[in-house]
Amino acid sequence: xxxxxxxxxxxxxxxxxxxxxxxxxxxxxxxxxxxxxxxxxxxxxxxxxxxxxxxxxxxxxxxxxxxxxxxxxxxxxxxxxxxxxxxxxxxxxxxxxxxxxxxxxxxxxxxxxxxxxxxxxxxxxxxxxxxxxxxxxxxxxxxxxxxxxxxxxxxxxxxxxxxxxxxxxxxxxxxxxxxxxxxxxxxxxxxxxxxxxxxxxxxxxxxxxxxxxxxxxxxxxxxxxxxxxxxxxxxxxxxxxxxxxxxxxxxxxxxxxxxxxxxxxxxxxxxxxxxxxxxxxxxxxxxxxxxxxxxxxxxxxxxxxxxxxxxxxxxxxxxxxxxxxxxxxxxxxxxxxxxxxxxxxxxxxxxxxxxxxxxxxxxxxxxxxxxxxxxxxxxxxxxxxxxxxxxxxxxxxxxxxxxxxxxxxxxxxxxxxxxxxxxxxxxxxxxxxxxxxxxxxxxxxxxxxxxxxxxxxxxxxx
Ligand code: FAD
Numbered sequence: 001x002x003x004x005x006x007x008x009x010x011x012x013x014x015x016x017x018x019x020x021x022x023x024x025x026x027x028x029x030x031x032x033x034x035x036x037x038x039x040x041x042x043x044x045x046x047x048x049x050x051x052x053x054x055x056x057x058x059x060x061x062x063x064x065x066x067x068x069x070x071x072x073x074x075x076x077x078x079x080x081x082x083x084x085x086x087x088x089x090x091x092x093x094x095x096x097x098x099x100x101x102x103x104x105x106x107x108x109x110x111x112x113x114x115x116x117x118x119x120x121x122x123x124x125x126x127x128x129x130x131x132x133x134x135x136x137x138x139x140x141x142x143x144x145x146x147x148x149x150x151x152x153x154x155x156x157x158x159x160x161x162x163x164x165x166x167x168x169x170x171x172x173x174x175x176x177x178x179x180x181x182x183x184x185x186x187x188x189x190x191x192x193x194x195x196x197x198x199x200x201x202x203x204x205x206x207x208x209x210x211x212x213x214x215x216x217x218x219x220x221x222x223x224x225x226x227x228x229x230x231x232x233x234x235x236x237x238x239x240x241x242x243x244x245x246x247x248x249x250x251x252x253x254x255x256x257x258x259x260x261x262x263x264x265x266x267x268x269x270x271x272x273x274x275x276x277x278x279x280x281x282x283x284x285x286x287x288x289x290x291x292x293x294x295x296x297x298x299x300x301x302x303x304x305x306x307x308x309x310x311x312x313x314x315x316x317x318x319x320x321x322x323x324x325x326x327x328x329x330x331x332x333x334x335x336x337x338x339x340x341x342x343x344x345x346x347x348x349x350x351x352x353x354x355x356x357x358x359x360x361x362x363x364x365x366x367x368x369x370x371x372x373x374x375x376x377x378x379x380x381x382x383x384x385x386x387x388x389x390x391x392x393x394x395x396x397x398x399x400x401x402x403x404x405x406x407x408x409x410x411x412x413x414x415x416x417x418x419x420x421x422x423x424x425x426x427x428x429x430x431x432x433x434x435x436x437x438x439x440x441x442x443x444x445x446x447x448x449x450x451x452x453x454x455x456x457x458x459x460x461x462x
Contacts, residue, residue, distance in 0.1 A: 012040020014308025015138030018324030032115035148235030169261035181266030357406030373454030431455035
């Protein structure tokens with residue numbers, strides 16, 4: 001029996017980042033991971049493989065759409081699917097091996113196997129029991145299922161199966177127009193698959209800025225994705241290697257069926273806490289299997305903490321990482337804090353979509369006075385030069401104080417541009433502060449500055 005200061009269950013972005021910080025702060029740390037590789041959903045079957053496929057297919061799209069316009073002539077590349085899968089796997093392996101290296105470097109013990117908590121202060125892995133002053137549940141999430149649509153990971157797949165299909169399907173239905181559905185839907189649309197996205201709500205990307213949502217849908221539709229909105233999927237059946245999906249329009253109940261090669265169920269994710277023994281321990285849970293925690297990541301059982309996808313909040317890798325760091329600081333007797341008001345969200349389609357902070361819709365609902373500064377990428381020289389002038393930056397500031405409350409971007413490198421707004425918000429900056437900051441020309445980030453200017457006396461290039 002080994003004794004540790006901290007045992008973390010789960011080596012996803014929440015768990016592995018927390019472990020590194022715990023070790024850096026002098027705590028004797030172990031991580032339990034049941035997968036063969038470290039990195040969790042994110043590195044193995046989430047953020048990283050999806051971004052590799054998005055990158056490869058984005059380049060293909062660029063060749064077809066824009067190369068000739070720039071005078072780059074010649075034969076178009078064709079797709080070698082197994083080679084593209086190999087490239088994706090190499091990217092995954094490089095990253096997961098990188099975490100193993102970091103574990104060794106920081107002297108973190110990897111307890112290989114599935115863990116459970118037989119009693120506070122103890123973690124069981126296989127037949128071995130290990131002791132720890134603090135136990136952290138960082139077991140993440142798994143794809144949520146949809147009644148009547150059973151994933152076999154061949155014809156009807158979750159995001160995990162969609163990342164490793166045996167071939168490029170000719171036709172696909174994506175159930176759910178959230179981030180994962182749109183990212184993977186656009187990967188296959190760029191590879192030539194006829195993609196139909198079926199969404200229960202009346203709009204894609206529920207909860208995002210309404211103007212961004214409209215523009216995203218228009219651009220993705222032009223890239224070949226079809227959208228069926230306000231439709232409740234009734235079920236899917238598999239026959240002869242194809243699936244027939246049936247949905248009913250919410251407005252009149254009219255049913256439609258479509259037979260396709262592949263169905264991707266992308267209706268969200270749910271916490272994965274099975275087999276930990278939380279019920280027997282009396283750990284208080286919230287609906288949908290979410291672990292209840294307080295402001296210091298403490299569960300209802302002393303000495304047991306939880307972070308990441310299995311606790312309330314956005315299911316994002318960087319949210320899990322920040323919670324991991326904050327908790328490590330707390331366990332080491334320091335102050336740990338996550339500012340949940342400044343967590344960016346990014347969709348890695350082309351163009352990218354990024355947002356942080358408040359939306360106009362939520363401010364209206366609250367009755368808070370705000371102002372909006374908007375700037376189109378059409379007025380940005382760099383974006384025009386690379387045929388990415390669609391989209392805009394929308395800055396939202398408090399009407400009275402000018403303090404930045406949120407920002408929503410659809411356009412080139414939106415996922416990187418959003419971070420200057422995040423920093424500004426962390427420092428409580430006003431739109432004018434950002435507008436007065438010199439931005440290099442010609443960069444996409446000038447559009448962010450122009451949107452901040454538009455909150456005041458006006459943008460220059462609009
Ligand atoms: P996880 O990453 O789920 O890791 C939990 C780990 O715990 C797993 O490895 C699991 O094997 C292990 N585990 C569970 N139970 C036990 C046990 N009892 N014993 C031992 N080990 C156990 N987020 C972003 O921010 N950006 C993106 O671009 C993005 N893209 C995504 C794309 C896809 C296709 C998917 C599916 C997700 C994506 N996400 C993205 C979400 C992101 O992957 C998650 O938010 C993140 O991985 C959550 O981290 P976590 O540490 O909480 O849990």
